Amino acid sequence: MADQNFPLTGFSSLAIHGGHEQDPRYAHLTPIYATSTFVYDSAEQGMRRFSGKEDGYIYSRWGNPTMEEAADKIAAMESFGITDAGGRPITVKGYLQASGMAAVNTLFMSTLKTGDKILSHYSLYGGSQEFMDKLLPEFGISVVIADLRDLDKAAAALKADPAIKMVYLETPANPTLQCVDIEALTKLGKQYGKIVACDNTFATPYLQQPFRFGVDFVIHSTTKFLNGHGTSIGGIVLGRDVEFMNAWAYKVHKLLGGNSNPFDAFLLINGMKTLEVRMERHCHNAMEVAGFLEGHAAVAKVNYTGLPSHPDYYISSKQMRHPGAMLSIELKGGIQAGIDMMNSLKMCTRTVSLGTCDTLMCHPASMTHYSVPKAQREQYGITDGLIRISVGMENIQDIIADMDQALK
The missing domain is CATH 3.90.1150.10 (Aspartate Aminotransferase, domain 1)
Known part of the structure; x- marks a missing residue:
């Protein structure tokens, strides 16, 4: 096992070793923790874990070592080499999901409420588009579509509608390969006090890191290039506000029940190494x-x-x-x-x-x-x-x- 204090300077080194902790039984590769629940040494320990006074696993829908390592590896890749205004490495928290669409759902349900609107652009993944068009309106959330490659149109949309809460980007977009300027749109969104989220599935963190340009959230369908072999379905939602992710986003993640599973996480971990x-x-x-x-x-x-x-x-x-x-x-x-x-x-x-x-x-x-x-x-x-x-x-x-x- 690589020393956690050793500074990894290459992306492949991070993809192989990032997020990994030594298994207590010294397995070389991350084990599949195929268990629904975890046990306690005492009733008091169980009480401490449920109250949050002690860290530890409780129930695999809430957290599982295999799933957590996969999420931590992606978080490490998405934040690799990025520093904040003070020159400190940024910290990103992610939750592994059952699919890319589960990640979209967790993102929207944890950040939006009735009356809010999303500003997005042409040519999104069909599932995301249908979710916005058919399901979100049932919760009183609507979407405004504009050509966000034109920054004047993006600014006009934000200025005209204060109900817009989130700017949602997908670049390159599916399937026309349209690209939008993440940095410029993030600056514009922040100027108007909006959340900015980006679907990075097509690019992967090896080709593009949206957090480098200041976005708040990144999602993936891990089914695609991250897994790389078509062997499992999965998704992830990542946020740079770790306090929010550990509190409200984690609560929404748990209650929606869109978590991944240890088997798919194991396949994802091994796929990401290459x-x-x-x-x-x-x-x-x-x-x-x-x-x-x-x-x-x-x-x-x-x-x-x-x-x-x-x-x-x-x-x-x-x-x-x-x-x-x-x-x-x-x-x-x-x-x-x-x-x-x-x-x-x-x-x-x-x-x-x-x-x-x-x-x-x-x-x-x-x-x-x-x-x-x-x-x-x-x-x-x-x-x-x-x-x-x-x-x-x-x-x-x-x-x-x-x-x-x-x-x-």
């Missing part, structure tokens, strides 16, 4: 694929922030280590050309989700964003002919060869 090396390969392949597709006769448009042709190329390069592994394309033949391409794939995988070792392709209009009305989808740039690609880690010549033959 995050840097995986993302380097993913990103290299994605850049090659984007360049190939941009020059292909059958392709009308490539949405990839690593291409100078993308309108958010500058913003992406300013706040991300690399443009990432996600892209989407429009084919000249429209939806039928997309169907033909998907049906002709020989190696790449036809499925939803993203972030696994293999290249995944899906049709958002009929899959991930099926529940979003057509007119709204098209307004956000999610047309019927759009195909989303999560570029995998296969040999690049095989990925390109499969796409080329499928396009023919």
Whole structure:
């Protein structure tokens, strides 16, 4: 086990050793603590734990060593190398959730109340969009959508509606890969006294750290690149106000019951250890694929922030280590050309989700964003002919060869 006082200066070192505490029985890898409850040496000890006078585990919905290590590792990665105004390393607290949507729910339920509004932008993950459109209004919470790539429009929305409580960002956005300026929008949000939250699923903390730009909360679907192998479902909500996270956010987390479980947490921990090396390969392949597709006769448009042709190329390069592994394309033949391409794939995988070792392709209009009305989808740039690609880690010549033959 690495000495906890040894300063880790590299991201992979942190991804491997961060958050880990030596198991009492000296297991090399983090054990799966498959237990619903924890026992006490005495009745008095149980009383102290329930009253909060003594630290310790009580019930796995409230906390579990395997789940806690996974959360602490992500918190360490999201805060790695970031200091506050006084030059001190920032501290971040996170709670592992059953899914990315559970993280969204815990975030909103712990920070918003009836009458509050969320300011967000075009092209969010379909589940987040549907949650905002269909469930939050039942609790008297509504969403204002604006083109937040235009800071004047963002400022106008905040100035016009004092009921806005939160600025909610997702960058790069799913599936159009739109990027918004985290730093500028956070400064603007703070100018008006708003909470700022960011979904960092597409980027991962290796490519982008929203806390570096002053946001209050970060969420992930850990199912994706953090796990990296498609073996478990999970999410996390992280906050930099540790007092709030330990008190009210923890209470909401417990009572909503959207906690993760030890088995999924164990798989997540082991997946995250290779995050840097995986993302380097993913990103290299994605850049090659984007360049190939941009020059292909059958392709009308490539949405990839690593291409100078993308309108958010500058913003992406300013706040991300690399443009990432996600892209989407429009084919000249429209939806039928997309169907033909998907049906002709020989190696790449036809499925939803993203972030696994293999290249995944899906049709958002009929899959991930099926529940979003057509007119709204098209307004956000999610047309019927759009195909989303999560570029995998296969040999690049095989990925390109499969796409080329499928396009023919």
